[in-house]
Amino acid sequence: MRTTLEAFRRANRPGPPEHSVRLRVACLGSVLVAMDAAAAMGQVSHSLAYVAMGLATLGMVFSYATRTRPPGWVKGLVAVAAIAVSVWFVHAVSAPALAISSVEDPLTVLLVSVLVVHSFHVPSRRDLLFSLAASAGLMAVSGAQAIDLDFGLYVVAWAFFSLWGLLEMWTSASGGRRIPVARVGSALAAVLTATAAIFLVLPAPTVAARVSLLAEAGIGGRVGVPGALAGDAGSPSQLARAGSPDGATRIGGYLGFANTLDTALRGSLSHSLVMYVRTERPSYWVGETFSTWNGESWSAPGTSHELREQSPFVLPVPEGDVPVGQSDLQTFYLVGSTADLVFHAESASEVWFPKSELFVSDDGTVVSPIGLGSGAIYSVNSVVSSPTPTQLRDASGGPLAPGVEKASLELPLPYARVHALAESITAGDTTNYDRVESLIAWIGAHTRYSTDIPPLRPGQDTVDQFLFGNRVGFCEQISTSLAVMLRSLGIPAREAVGYVPGSYNPVTDLYEVRADDAHAWVQVWFPGYGWQSFDPTAVVPLANPAPGAAALGDVGAALQRVPLLPTAAVVLTAALAAALVRWRRTRPRTWTERIARSAERAGRRAGRPRQPSETLVHYADVLDALVGRGSAPWGRLATSVEASAYGGHEPPPDSQRQMVGEARRLRRRRPRR
Amino acid sequence: MSLRVRPTRPLAPIAVAAGVLGIWWLVAHYGGAGWVQALGDLAFGAICVGIVGPGVVLARAKVTMVTAPTDGIAGKPLEIHVDASTRLRARPVEPGGEEAFIGPVGGRRPPDGRITLRPEHRGVCGAVTLDIASAAPFALQWWTRRIVLPLPATVHIAPRRGRPDSLALRHHEDAGEAADWVQSDVGQPRGARPYRSGDSRRQVHWRATAHAGELMVRELERPSAEPVTFTVRLPRDPDEAERAAERALGTVVRLLDGGASVVLATTEASGPVVAGVADRRSAGRRLARAVAQPAGPGRPVPGPGRPAGQAHTR
Secondary structure (H helix, E strand, O other), rough: HHHHHHHHHHHHHOOOOOOOOHHHHHHHHHHHHHHHHHHHHOOOOOOHHHHHHHHHHHHHHHHOOOOOOHHHHHHHHHHHHHHHHHHHHHHHHOOOOOOOOHHHOOOOOOOEEEEEEEEHHHHHHHHHHHHHHHHHHHHHHOOOOOHHHHHHHHHHHHHHHHHHHHHHHHHOOOOOOOHHHHHHHHHHHHHHHHHHHHHHHHOOOOOOOOOOEEOOOOOEEEOOOOOOOOOOOOOOOOOOOEEEEEOOOHHHHHHOOOOOEEEOOOOOOOOEEEEEEEEEEOOOOOOEEEOEOOOOOEEOOOOEOOOOOOOOEEOOOOOOOOOOOOEEEEEEOOOOOOOOOOOEEOOOEEEEOOOOOOEEEEEOOOOOEEEEEOOOEEEEEEEEOOOHHHHHHOOOOOOOOHHHHHHHHOOOOOOOHHHHHHHHHHHOOOHHHHHHHHHHHHHHHHHOOOOOOOOOOOOOOHHHHHHHHHEEEEEHHHHHHHHHHHHHOOOOOEEEEOOOOOOOOOOOOOEEEEEEEEEEEEEEEEEEOOEEOOOOOOOOOOOOHHHHHHHHHHHHHHHHHHOOOHHHHHHHHHHHHHHHHHHHHHHOOHHHHHHHHHHHHHHHHHHOOOOOOOOOOHHHHHHHHHHOOOOOOHHHHHHHHHHHHHOOOOOHHHHHHHHHHHHHHHHHHHOOO | EEEEEOOOOHHHHHHHHHHHHHHHHHHHHHOOOOOHHHHHHHHHHHHHHHHHHHHHHHOOEEEEEOOOEEEEEEEOOOOOEEEEOEEEEEEEEEEEEOOOOEEEOOOOOOOOEEEOOOOOOOOEEEEEEEEEEEEOOOOOOEEEEEEEEEEEEEEEOOOOOOOOOOOOEEOOOOOOOOOEEEEEEOEEEEEEEEOOOOOHHHEEHHHHHHHHOOOOOEEEEEEEOOOOEEOOOOOOOOOHHHHHHHHHHHHHHHHHHHHOOOOEEEOEEEEEEEEEEHHHHHHHHHHHHEEEOOOOOOOOOOOOOOEEEEEEEE
């Protein structure tokens, strides 16, 4: 007990006063940057952040002025304030329905308050280190809210001040004056290397089991027809309608997020960012599915049910689906106006949504009652089943679930040619899964993807045109052709639209979904596993890449774009220039230097390098002993060199050349073993 | 010569860093926030560099001896100058001394290189053992490395000047009747005189004190023309030997101050040495080199409490 008390006292013993102004400026800089970042991420209000920044600056000045003799009352006041803030924090986070969002804001306020209060009592170096650590905590809390790379500016600024502060700590601790530039460079390189190594090794962060990041921002106006689809950026209450081939009339130009999907045309998609998705594994982000095909377009079921409850909304199991599989949580951060569809991976089971009502259709399509825009956040828990090919082969041939047969096998036409083609392609297959794979393989081998095709004439069948015409089309036509071929074989299939996972950002650990990631694919029903997605157009990665692997992939892709020959020429020229400069700097300029260099090279060759404290004459004696010649040639040469260097006895040029030549010959002799 | 580089009390900072960053990583990992993990990676990278960096700096550091004195006194400061390739903390180990920072300061100021040694014992010093330490670049963790720096020349550390012994001066058998006796601090009793500051307590002449009514001490004398041969036999116990050497130096210095020519008989590592000493410095050097007399038949070794030396006239 006594030992513990003594250790406690020792740990709390005030350190010597810190006199370095630069160290204090660096620590204050990191604190101010962290506070500004918290305000920018919406963790605290800007006014509160500015007041806190002013107080922290004032406190740091006060601490510097009283560093040698800090007033006792300040320490007491700081302790009381810190306890009060901590008690408030515990009270604030002890709400019954605890969610991450309900902790982060009080935690930010707690850290900001502690930094402000503590800034009035930072007399020693250890106290300044605490300020740095607390600012790191504040940056981490702010970083939890960051979803784009803009936060990187704050990280760079904070890292600059923090590294400066750490370097100043050693300068101050060692009684130095200024940080040498070389030390700054080496420390920066070492930290960046270590950071990159850790970044490459660590796996990606896992999504929290339960996260509730509801945002009221980005909520648009109420949709004119509740449960209907809307989403034009200009008029969020406008009902969805077919687009025009003349221009983009939907979000990002995609025509699929509507009650019908016209496969005859496709708008040009923009590259604008639609949303970020935080998820443990990438997936197709399903918007809606279509079951009814009329030869030109797909149409959605149209019937939806209203759910009225508080988050999380527990969704009914869609028709034909099997709620068996892994639970997968996704959080969608919308950054642009989008359809009022609630996107999700596979079958959505729970939704955290910033409103008290949702519309759900029988096929699992979830529709928001309001227009969704930039700033809106919602989370979806999905049930994702990932059966193996063997399991799907074994699942073929079972009875169809109620509701599946009618919706997913009907064709408006006999499609005799399509049926014959599908039969011929799958003639050797015994299971539905193999038939699906054979058809996908055939489509991949015999068709081409292009969005640059003229729209089909009215009344022209999309599948007939695609399979027996020019065999060129876009994803809606490709996937529709697969779905119709499957239906012609009696395999339940339907069309799904949404987004591909998007590009993974290893820093933010978010998938960036853009408007041109909009996609259409096919869902095939398997007994026991429900609807399974198949994409005949593209291959989607199935595993969440590690941040390091993704970053290396990006670097590799960037390197591939670098022109090889010019770059190699530049690097080679720079290397040659550096070698030339080095040679010019280190080459022996006089005959004495040449002899000394020859002696050193001979010694190194014999395994006896010259010591820094050895004179040339002494070293020559050692070499002569190693060579084993009685005439001591190295000794004679070294004596002449010293006589020239220190005695002013310069031999004639012929003798100089002769001695240099002799040194070279001696250098090439093998030492005695 | 350098020994292994090792961290100073590494467990505490490593445990704290690992704990904090482990919690950070758990929060980032299960919170699913990429920026938090990236910040954690940055902080962890900086802490790793802060913990490991000093070891690298120390392993590459070069310290060379520039200047050092040739003589010193036990317990008294002794300054040496070294040159360091980087900023380091140096703590003298053998001989001991004061901690100091050495190496480049930065800016245009000349680098620091002065180290104050404070040898506790007499002896001959051919090298200085230093514990050099660094916490570069972030002052988060100290690493130390022990180096041995050869001195440019051997440094003799003389013993402290101890209280001089009152030695019985005995005549050498060869001394003649005509020896010229002079007043001295050691030698044969000559008379009594009033006490002076510095006189030994043992020299107080109580009978004369009672008679004179003031403190009287014995007045001694010795043959003036003859050198005093002072034989020093050091005990084996190092502490005892140190004290004996101190007393011997005090006695020899007193003899020298009294005008006597002194021949010092000591035993050095190479064997017995009998030679005159002209001043305190040479006496200190001789006593710095003196070692205990090797035990053997016919060579009595003085035990603790016995006089360290014996003076006689020739």
